Amino acid sequence: xxxxxxxxxxxxxxxxxxxxxxxxxxxxxxxxxxxxxxxxxxxxxxxxxxxxxxxxxxxxxxxxxxxxxxxxxxxxxxxxxxxxxxxxxxxxxxxxxxxxxxxxxxxxxxxxxxxxxxxxxxxxxxxxxxxxxxxxxxxxxxxxxxxxxxxxxxxxxxxxxxxxxxxxxxxxxxxxxxxxxxxxxxxxxxxxxxxxxxxxxxxxxxxxxxxxxxxxxxxxxxxxxxxxxxxxxxxxxxxxxxxxxx
Ligand SMILES: Cc1cc2nc3c(=O)[nH]c(=O)nc-3n(C[C@H](O)[C@H](O)[C@H](O)COP(=O)(O)OP(=O)(O)OC[C@H]3O[C@@H](n4cnc5c(N)ncnc54)[C@H](O)[C@@H]3O)c2cc1C
Ligand SMILES: [Zn+2]
Numbered sequence: 001x002x003x004x005x006x007x008x009x010x011x012x013x014x015x016x017x018x019x020x021x022x023x024x025x026x027x028x029x030x031x032x033x034x035x036x037x038x039x040x041x042x043x044x045x046x047x048x049x050x051x052x053x054x055x056x057x058x059x060x061x062x063x064x065x066x067x068x069x070x071x072x073x074x075x076x077x078x079x080x081x082x083x084x085x086x087x088x089x090x091x092x093x094x095x096x097x098x099x100x101x102x103x104x105x106x107x108x109x110x111x112x113x114x115x116x117x118x119x120x121x122x123x124x125x126x127x128x129x130x131x132x133x134x135x136x137x138x139x140x141x142x143x144x145x146x147x148x149x150x151x152x153x154x155x156x157x158x159x160x161x162x163x164x165x166x167x168x169x170x171x172x173x174x175x176x177x178x179x180x181x182x183x184x185x186x187x188x189x190x191x192x193x194x195x196x197x198x199x200x201x202x203x204x205x206x207x208x209x210x211x212x213x214x215x216x217x218x219x220x221x222x223x224x225x226x227x228x229x230x231x232x233x234x235x236x237x238x239x240x241x242x243x244x245x246x
Contacts, residue, residue, distance in 0.1 A: 214243060
């Protein structure tokens, strides 16, 4: 590798955007995919949402709340729009579901996420925004499909359920078949011994995983399984999360 000042690992949205401030530097981007920014083509199929009017520090999950405050003070919605406009990238701004309803091929609904609000007041103020009703559906194309990961709270009125364009129950059913297929595949692989390390290299309930997010830390009755990954160094790693034993 020739001399570089900065190395960026991952040429996704964040990595590529970081390039903006590095014009004077020699930068090398290491990207696992065959092309940079490949995921950007998939997100929104080339037509995606890239900002919104209600960008506030409270909307971000970040262990350091001051970081988002200082970040947004330096770079907010309008700074991003300035860049978009400087590059003559066409975009549309909408302020309500009704305004775009007639154009939609798909409407993906999600619940208003209570756990992301920092106070009850904001949640109560916003929780009933964007409820999908038969009146709003009336403006949609006959071929539009409504999706939702389920379970819903109240963001889709039950009166929409009988609309032939409501695809969320089929979506959930197909999701069940997909999970069944994945579970079957994993069970078959386990049966064929593909996944299991040789006996003797496994410790069951002798070590405890100290990763607080590991499934074995969360589910009370799960065995703590550790697998020998380096015979010379006698390194064991958690079977579930691969954290090294200490
Ligand atoms: C279906 C879908 C739709 C979405 N729609 C939108 C939308 O409309 N608007 C929106 O704002 N966001 C949308 N998102 C979210 C958005 O895509 C992500 O927030 C964004 O891509 C995150 O950018 P990133 O640079 O952090 O990560 P990524 O875009 O995931 O980039 C990480 C890059 O690093 C590479 N990489 C990882 N590990 C290595 C390694 N070891 N070596 C080399 N390269 C590596 C990966 O190949 C990838 O290119 C959508 C996401 C999905 C999945
Ligand atoms: Zn673990």
